[in-house]
Amino acid sequence: MTLIRSVCIATALALAPLAWAHDDATLDTFKSPNGGQLRAAGEFHFELVVAPASAEARPAPVVLYVTDHAGGKVATAGASGTVTLLSGAQKTSIALQPDGENRLKGSGTYRSAADLKAIVAVTVAGKTTEQARFTPLAKAQPN
Numbered sequence: 001m002t003l004i005r006s007v008c009i010a011t012a013l014a015l016a017p018l019a020w021a022h023d024d025a026t027l028d029t030f031k032s033p034n035g036g037q038l039r040a041a042g043e044f045h046f047e048l049v050v051a052p053a054s055a056e057a058r059p060a061p062v063v064l065y066v067t068d069h070a071g072g073k074v075a076t077a078g079a080s081g082t083v084t085l086l087s088g089a090q091k092t093s094i095a096l097q098p099d100g101e102n103r104l105k106g107s108g109t110y111r112s113a114a115d116l117k118a119i120v121a122v123t124v125a126g127k128t129t130e131q132a133r134f135t136p137l138a139k140a141q142p143n
Contacts (some may be wrong), residue, residue: 023040024039024137027040031121033065035076036049036065036136037135037136040069041122041129041130043069043127044068044124045066045068045122046122046130046132047067048063048064048107048118048134048136049063049064049136050110050116051112053113054112054113056089057087057109060108060112061105062085062094063105064081064103066079073102074114074124075100076098076099076103076104078124078125079104082096083096083118084118085108085117086119087113088111090110094110096122103111117135118135120132120133
């Protein structure tokens with residue numbers, strides 16, 4: 001009985017860092033592959049890339065990269081999604097469509113300022129809808 005308990009405790013301690021490795025604060029310390037902000041969403045990581053900072057609303061793309069937790073590309077063929085952007089009093093919803101191997105893309109008019117918040121909902125073919133919240137310009141990405 002003591003051996004089983006010891007093995008369970010050792011396993012829990014060994015796996016504990018993995019649970020913390022996917023919180024927002026930890027993901028914000030990672031250099032993202034495409035210069036966006038990373039968030040965990042169910043079995044996926046989403047990386048949101050928005051337009052560079054702009055005080056005025058202007059037409060711009062939004063790109064979302066989808067990977068698994070190990071960084072492997074997840075095919076987005078047949079996927080769909082939306083991103084809702086909030087900045088000041090402005091709210092913009094943009095439809096996301098597959099655009100390449102593991103990304104979704106859409107375009108809309110939005111203000112890309114430090115207070116920008118984004119809510120992303122994506123359904124990958126054959127999977128449940130996953131959501132993530134972003135503050136893509138709140139702080140600079142690591143070098």
